[in-house]
Amino acid sequence: MAHRVPRFITDFFVYETAKSVVVKSWSVGIINRVVQLLIILYFICWVFMHEKGHQQRDTGIESAVMSKVKGLGKFNNRVMDVADYVVPSQGGSSFSVITSMVITANQTQGRCPETDPKFKCTTDDECMAKLGSNLGNGIITGTCLNNNNETTGWCEIEGWCPAEDDTVSGKPMKEVENFTIFVKNSIRFPLFNVTRGNFPSSLNQSYIQSCHYDSVDDPFCPIFKVGDILRHINQSFDSITDKGGEIGININWKCNLDYNVMYCNPNYFFTRLDAAFKNSAASKGYNFRFAKYYQSEDGTEHRTLHKAKAIRFEIIVSGNVGRLYSPKCYKAAYVTYGLATVFCDIILLNFHKGADEYKAKKFEEVSGIVSESANNRLYEGSQMSLKALEKRSNDSGTFSIGRQDPSNQ
Ligand SMILES: *[C@@H]1O[C@H](CO)[C@@H](O)[C@H](O)[C@H]1NC(C)=O
Ligand SMILES: *[C@@H]1O[C@H](CO)[C@@H](O)[C@H](O)[C@H]1NC(C)=O
Ligand SMILES: *[C@@H]1O[C@H](CO)[C@@H](O)[C@H](O)[C@H]1NC(C)=O
């Protein structure tokens, strides 16, 4: 009956089953145990203890940040408070603290000379060549204003006049280094439904009003002194206020929920975010412009233009939590065991003395024997038919080769 079925069908309907071959060899046995030991150590020390491979992790942190700057400073003999120097005022995760400004007061719409050295001229033709430039303080009209005795003049612009002259700049507001930033950060890990805040609710009012963050003495204090932050990132106050800059306050939540959630607290660290451009010749620092508008009695619109150099703070929240997840444990243990077998098989099949004998024992085809004896020995099982080939076979289907075990004789 079997002869009438096409061969590719019989080739397809086969069943492969694993067979254990016990190799009684000291060398392979020792290698096997050493490899198993190494793999177990690797899993315990690296995968479990260091990488927390047995845990399910949630990296999708949800975060809300609120910030508040406090401090009073003096700039150009004017006292500056929070409303003057913090932009924007909402107190989010990104805000700027202005350290110095170029103030151009009483601008109105009109025509006046440029102030930028790029727009110096002696004839109208030079200004005609600069028509449409984006770099001016207004639209270039194409006339060279040269109405005094000097040989060079400035191109005329149409726009807000007088034009800003940003070569005159006041002294930076020194008090910024004593300003404090209060950070309130609330996070949630949706996978485990864990909600935490960056300071314990047990902190009392009087403590919060007087503390300053310190990684050793006051790790839970959510108030950061600008001077301390600059010291942490090794930046001098002058170097950052000179041109402005960008600082990151990183809040990192890395929690192990196998312990009490009480121990889930953030770590803070600070970075100079624009460090890559610190020595850039093209663009250095950070500045921006804003204006305040008012109307005079005769109805003309005036504005005061501010070009501000500022330290921009970015509060960056990151983190992940882990919790014991048993399927990953089992999988890791399973892989561990399998790896030792694979390694020893490679040695046995390729580099060991009795490799050929081992190969013969390990890979066997029993198709012919089974089909020939199938008719009369069907219910005795394949163990019987194997016996013809393997005199040492036993009920467990386990074979032994190599070193003889005296107890089995
Ligand atoms: C503002 O400018 C206008 C003309 O542009 C001038 O008349 C006025 O006096 C100025 N006001 C102040 C306060 O400087
Ligand atoms: C132009 O020069 C003359 C003399 O050389 C002088 O008297 C006059 O004040 C100067 N004008 C200006 C606007 O500088
Ligand atoms: C900052 O505060 C310290 C101590 O309160 C003070 O000695 C120092 O002068 C202050 N710095 C500035 C620039 O005001």
Ligand SMILES: *[C@@H]1O[C@H](CO)[C@@H](O)[C@H](O)[C@H]1NC(C)=O
């Ligand atoms: C998350 O936990 C809070 C209490 O901590 C509980 O009130 C809320 O029902 C939980 N949400 C879910 C989706 O389990």
Ligand SMILES: *[C@@H]1O[C@H](CO)[C@@H](O)[C@H](O)[C@H]1NC(C)=O
């Ligand atoms: C506030 O807390 C601090 C320590 O966290 C403690 O030393 C102080 O006595 C507390 N003050 C009040 C009024 O509870």
Ligand SMILES: *[C@@H]1O[C@H](CO)[C@@H](O)[C@H](O)[C@H]1NC(C)=O
């Ligand atoms: C801080 O910067 C100075 C020079 O800018 C350098 O000599 C010093 O090693 C730096 N310190 C740290 C802790 O990076």
Ligand SMILES: *[C@@H]1O[C@H](CO)[C@@H](O)[C@H](O)[C@H]1NC(C)=O
């Ligand atoms: C199979 O094992 C049993 C006991 O486990 C033993 O009595 C028997 O002799 C073994 N047979 C062979 C062929 O080794």
